Amino acid sequence: MSYYANHTFRCMTPKALVEQATSPAIQRFIVDGYGPVSVSGIPKIGRIVLAHGAGAGHLSDFMRQFAATLSSQGLQVWAIDFPYMQQMNEQGKRRPPPPVKKTVAHFANWYDLIAPLDKSPLWVGGKSMGGRVASLFASERRCGGVVAAGYPFHPPKKPESLRTEHLSAIVDPTLILQGERDPFGTRAEVLSYGLPSSIRLQWLTDGDHDFKPRRASGINQQVLIDEAAIVAASFVRAHQAVAAGTLCTRV
Template identity: 55%
Template sequence: MSEFRKSFHLDALGPLDVTGEARHGQLLLAHGAGAGQDAMFMQRLRAALAERGVQTLAFEFAYMQRMREEGRRRPPPRVERLVDEYAAWRDGVRHLASGPLWLGGKSMGGRVASLLAARDGADGLALCGYPFHPPRKPESLRLDHWPSLACPTLVVQGTRDPFGTREEVAQYALPAGVELHWLEDGEHDWKPRRASGRDQAALIAEGATAIAEAMARDASGDR
């Protein structure tokens, strides 16, 4: 099946990559802290979502765009600034929305999306590898804003993710509207160990299916 894809420059915000047709809705998708939308994980995730009827609107934060221009790494700015940037992208793609517009992202991008949803509301959230805490710092939880989430929220997480394993997350008191989909043996990029008998592509396909099904249920009112 050929995949619909279009890239263009959105006003003063920067490049926007649109992939897939919105049979089950649209997902405004942010990247993680250290890699942009050209990361293999992000490319494979967008392709898998397109195959399942989810149109992704993929953007990069300004610091990542500067990294490309300068050819050197730089840390992301404070999360509050990223939330404002994400809000600007959300507002900027409104004219492309043909129905529910879910927010989401990988790791840091998902955290920023959740902070924006807690602040302004959202049609839904798809969080891929949510950073519940920094690695090896399980006491530093990033959940203070979660009681304010009032939209359908899906977390797709590897069971071995150092930012929040299945055993750790089981101890958290999460809001009733949060659904967890665990990818067996996956780590932060959803890579399983060879001994599991599966590979990253299979886990990305499973994660994309979970996202598409959650968005389809929400669109039909069946949740």
Template identity: 50%
Template sequence: MTPDFLITPTAISPRATLLLAHGAGAPMDSEYTNCLAEALAVRGIQVLRFEFPYMAARREVGGKRPPNPMPVLQDSFREHYRAAPQPLYIGGKSMGGRVASLLADELQPAGLICFGYPFHPPGKPEKTRTAHLAELQTRGLILQGTRDPFGKPDEVAGYGLSEQLQVSWLDTGDHDLKPLKSSGLTQADLIDQAAERAAAFMLG
């Protein structure tokens, strides 16, 4: 069966395509990912979204389900990657970005983009998820809020990340890019900033 995609088309001829995976707790059409996909689309980036098996099952029968084991998530990502038009950038929100990053060198996409990478579980900085990022050969970009409890600037500065990987910080943003009220910015503003940087990475 051919995998299904939620496609956010561009108003102009697509200049690049991004396969975007959702995070652990929200579906592919969450408010965050809808806003991000639209912000990318206006910049000529076609966004293809899909759901991992546990989230697709939750949509069909209701109720909350935990994420599938990592091998299942990776197989699902591989399946959708192979069904998508090439060339292709890959990435995702939080857990979705982690899955993409684990597969990047295997799949050899045009590039990798992670929105809010889960460098470690909140409150557990010793449990890092960075070993594979030190050896990454794929050109990549991580867009991270400076207040993200999954990895803040002082923590990330101490990681030995690959030279192929850039980390771009969004001021006062949390894991969902919600800023402090004192910043005068909104979540939509920071998502738009993230989309601008992501588009520049893909089109530069």
């Protein structure tokens, strides 16, 4: 049995998603021409396309907990696996991600498929590489906003190789959830970058790249993941309220 079949994914046509993605329960599909996706929650405050990091797909413990807490707060989550990750999972062999432009293009295809399925705003986001991909997408196209968990500001031990140039081109609301000790961008490093004021930074106490704190901190990773997701949902809710108020004023 394949990896995805073993995790109860069902084959689905893009057209059939309209009728299927209306349940509060987690639903898992292999969408023809797109790949694997897990859908959870009802879009009370909005929806988000959520991409994974470079080394683990959307069924990792981090991604599953983050998605579950987001959906419990009123966001409908569409968590996807990129094609190279699907191959990794099926073959049981690690593979490097393809050039980032190719991954952004695949992400855009998912966005275009999901956006028309509901009238609620569609946000973009992800863990590490997935957050970078979402932010690159948002620097080129409008969306509800961006939520990045553990943004890879630079490769570990290569602080000179910054991945921040495109961030100033993002027009929509952007939230970066970052562990204070993240080797991809510590608190001290990131605060020195002079990021646009439109980007909100939320620091996770003593967290590393996966929001895992040291034992001496007195907190644990699960608490920080939940904290990050609750902050993210509140961020979305606040901006949707502002957008709705602006619309009413104009009308």
